[in-house]
Amino acid sequence: RKMVLPHLKLVIVGAQWAARSSAGNIILGKHAFDVNENGNRRTTCCEINHGVFQDKRLTVVDSPGWFYNHTLQDTNEMDKLEIEKIIVSMCSPGPHVFLLLVPILRSFTEKDLKALVEIMKPLTERVWRHCMVVFTYGDWLEGLPVENYIVKEGKKLQELLEKCGNRYHVLNRCHFYDPVQVKELLQKIFDMVKQNREYFTIKGKQTMFQKQPLSEKEHTFTEEEWIRREQELIERVMRALAKEPEEPTAPSMKVANSKND
Numbered sequence: 001r002k003m004v005l006p007h008l009k010l011v012i013v014g015a016q017w018a019a020r021s022s023a024g025n026i027i028l029g030k031h032a033f034d035v036n037e038n039g040n041r042r043t044t045c046c047e048i049n050h051g052v053f054q055d056k057r058l059t060v061v062d063s064p065g066w067f068y069n070h071t072l073q074d075t076n077e078m079d080k081l082e083i084e085k086i087i088v089s090m091c092s093p094g095p096h097v098f099l100l101l102v103p104i105l106r107s108f109t110e111k112d113l114k115a116l117v118e119i120m121k122p123l124t125e126r127v128w129r130h131c132m133v134v135f136t137y138g139d140w141l142e143g144l145p146v147e148n149y150i151v152k153e154g155k156k157l158q159e160l161l162e163k164c165g166n167r168y169h170v171l172n173r174c175h176f177y178d179p180v181q182v183k184e185l186l187q188k189i190f191d192m193v194k195q196n197r198e199y200f201t202i203k204g205k206q207t208m209f210q211k212q213p214l215s216e217k218e219h220t221f222t223e224e225e226w227i228r229r230e231q232e233l234i235e236r237v238m239r240a241l242a243k244e245p246e247e248p249t250a251p252s253m254k255v256a257n258s259k260n261d
Contacts, residue, residue, distance in 0.1 A: 005056070005096070005190060005193060006055075006056060006057060007056070007057040007058075007059070008056060008057070008058050008059070008096050008097075008186065008189060008190075008193075009059045009061075009091045009094070009095040009096050009097075009199065010027065010058065010059065010060050010061070010095060010096065010097050010099055010189070011060075011061045011063060011091065011095045011097070011098045011099065012024055012060065012061065012062050012063060012099050012101060013063050013098055013099065013100050013101065013116070013119065013120070014065055014100065014101030014102070014103075014136075015065050015101075015112070015115065016065040017065075017103055017105075017106065018065060018101035018102070018103045018136055019035075019101065019103060019136040019137060019173065020062050020063070020065055020101055021033035021034065021035045021062055022035050022136070022173050023099070023101060023134060023136055023171055024049065024060045024062050025176070026171050026173060026176055026181070026182065027051075027053075027058065027060055027171075027182055027185070028049060028050075028051035028053075028058060028060055029051060029053060029177070029179070029182065030051060032049035032051065032060070033047060033049060033062055045064060046061055046062065046063055046064070046090055047061070047062045048060070048061045048062075048090050049062075053179075053182060053183075053186065054179075054183070056186065059091065061090055061091060061095070093199065093201055094199040094200045094201035095130070095199060095200055096130070096189060096193050096199045096200070097130055097131070097132055097189045097192060097193070098120070098127065098130055098131045098132070098200070099131075099132055099133075099134045100116055100131055100132065100133050100134065100160070100164065101133075101134050101135075101136050102133055102134070102135050102136070102157070102160075103135075103136045103137050104135050104136065104137045104138065104140045104141060104146075104149055105137045105140050107153065108153050108156055108157040108160075109156060110156050112156070113156045113157075113159060113160055116160065117163075123200070126200070127200060128163045128164060128165070129165070129196055129200075130192070130196060130199075130200040131163070131164040131165075131167070132164055132167040132168065132169065132188065132189065132192065133160060133161055133164050133167065133168040133169075134168070134169050134170075134171055134185070135149070135168065135169070135170045135171070136171055136173070137173070138170040138171055138172030138173075138174075138175075139172050139173065139174040141170070146168070146170050150168075165192075167188060167192060169181075169184065169185045169188055171185070
């Protein structure tokens with residue numbers, strides 16, 4: 001039977017400097033997510049935007065990014081909550097794909113791998129069947145095959161790719177309005193969804209959040225709880241920003257005449 005997917009739901013996951021919001025804008029073909037002059041922005045809570053590409057409805061969710069130079073204990077507990085929030089409320093009944101962003105402008109380290117694995121951990125091992133690596137800052141390749149970068153980055157990046165079924169794609173923000181890179185990405189996502197024959201859900205979570213309506217008191221508590229959690233995250237972000245280095249680590253791959261955007 002031919003599978004029809006009139007509506008694709010994509011969740012973007014990655015650290016700060018991964019250009020998550022820029023990637024979302026490229027996919028939607030418009031400036032839906034706010035970014036700064038360098039194409040980066042610290043997202044403190046999940047944001048959702050919608051668009052249409054060649055008659056296909058797209059929903060893109062940008063999740064909070066974490067800091068490369070801080071421990072997982074310092075940065076990821078609230079991010080885990082936000083990831084679960086995406087599945088349960090923002091992409092119900094579930095997203096079709098998680099796009100794990102890897103910026104080519106910096107080296108991919110063991111710490112980066114551990115951070116991604118830890119962030120996805122609450123979603124169980126099943127989630128990796130629904131994941132794809134997306135390399136951002138494709139302009140840094142200067143026309144070289146991305147496979148060169150993958151080989152030179154070594155074991156940790158290759159381990160991530162293996163967990164994702166060796167599914168990957170490159171986005172080049174210098175070709176923002178080029179529909180080809182988006183068309184190819186969506187085709188890869190479609191092929192993955194066709195193989196999985198389903199979207200991703202957290203077993204048990206849907207039922208838990210879709211029971212009878214909460215009482216007014218419970219609704220108030222839930223809102224206050226989310227406000228408190230988001231405020232804690234913002235305060236943690238502000239403390240981390242004070243320690244954050246101004247420039248990312250240079251990648252191990254040497255690329256001539258790299259663009260500094």
